């Protein structure tokens with residue numbers, strides 16, 4: 392019998408693990424490398440939403456006027472560590488260029504092209520992994536505590552509607568009929584009925600990684616330091632903490648750390664750590680019916696297996712810099728303002744780096760410089776949602792098939 396073709400995936404977060412599974416579907420013998428356990432970085436502490444209603448990119452019209460105020464305001468949803476500002480400046484210049492209306496419309500449409508296929512990517516994997524118990528389809532509400540906030544968000548919600556997102560407008564009382572524990576301060580809400588979340592993103596990735604192993608995949612816990620390249624534009628081996636690991640093909644899916652690995656393969660990508668925080672209200676008695684996103688407070692709140700998780704905020708700082716406890720406290724305060732019955736539980740806090748490009752689109756494609764390398768990273772706020780479909784698309788590319796989504800907007804050399 393002919394030997395199966397082999398491939399090595401670097402990074403066992405949501406994205407890399409889904410790539411590994413879909414590559415197995417295409418008949419590859421896959422080795423998955425991670426310096427830690429599967430899903431333990433950004434993929435562990437997210438808010439669990441399959442964000443199919445989140446096509447609006449981060450750079451929206453008018454955002455630039457708000458940035459100076461945000462930098463000075465400790466309560467702003469976007470923070471930049473002062474010492475990090477010079478390094479982040481080129482990223483912000485590209486971000487500014489993406490806030491023009493034409494770019495916003497194009498970036499939103501590109502994001503929606505992946506979001507429309509998100510469930511096609513993840514659902515078969517969840518079913519095969521027997522992880523359906525970690526999923527709920529109970530809807531999402533975007534809440535508003537003032538008419539001004541509602542009016543201010545009109546363009547973003549029109550963008551959603553024009554990209555096919557179906558939403559119902561509720562007043563405050565109707566919102567509390569769906570979500571009885573919600574504060575009286577909520578005056579309006581857009582509800583997305585057809586919306587799923589996971590009850591634990593870390594356990595979900597672990598279940599997917601277990602499926603990968605059961606199918607015969609090899610998981611190796613080791614750090615990748617670099618690559619051995621030949622004169623014919625190919626990667627010959629990866630250098631790991633355990634020594635040289637020969638490769639026939641390689642996928643870089645290392646979240647925010649992909650920037651460094653891509654640079655070693657000759658591609659410069661503007662990838663920054665957009666660090667988010669969560670506060671977990673463990674074992675709470677407060678009941679939620681689906682998740683919410685507070686447009687005024689820039690946080691999301693999701694019911695999970697172990698309690699209620701609230702999180703958000705975008706802090707631009709190196710991924711390894713210590714977390715800012717003031718931001719975590721702020722998340723906690725907003726959560727208790729939205730759900731006044733919360734607060735007496737054991738609260739745990741977490742920070743993780745979203746891998747973010749200035750145009751709010753991931754990179755999915757073949758390395759421009761190395762013929763046997765592919766890239767899958769930069770999923771910012773939507774890596775849980777887009778992981779499954781990204782894995783499917785990467786496997787199609789590697790297998791030489793025409794990808795089932797137009798990948799032009801996600802090309803690695805677009806910057």
Ligand SMILES: Cc1cc2nc3c(=O)[nH]c(=O)nc-3n(C[C@H](O)[C@H](O)[C@H](O)COP(=O)(O)OP(=O)(O)OC[C@H]3O[C@@H](n4cnc5c(N)ncnc54)[C@H](O)[C@@H]3O)c2cc1C
Pocket residue numbers: 401402403404405406407424425426427428429430431432433434435436437438439440441442613614615616644645646647648649666667668669702703742743744745746768769770771772773774775776777
């Ligand atoms: C507060 C918060 C809330 C969020 N909420 C949502 C949400 O509701 N819905 C949603 O879709 N998304 C959400 N996200 C975004 C989502 O978490 C990320 O987009 C996603 O986790 C990125 O997955 P990844 O696999 O690309 O990266 P990661 O999960 O960071 O995985 C990268 C992996 O690569 C490994 N690695 C890196 N470098 C090396 C190396 N040199 N050698 C070996 N291994 C290496 C790391 O150890 C890590 O395991 C949220 C994020 C945050 C911070």
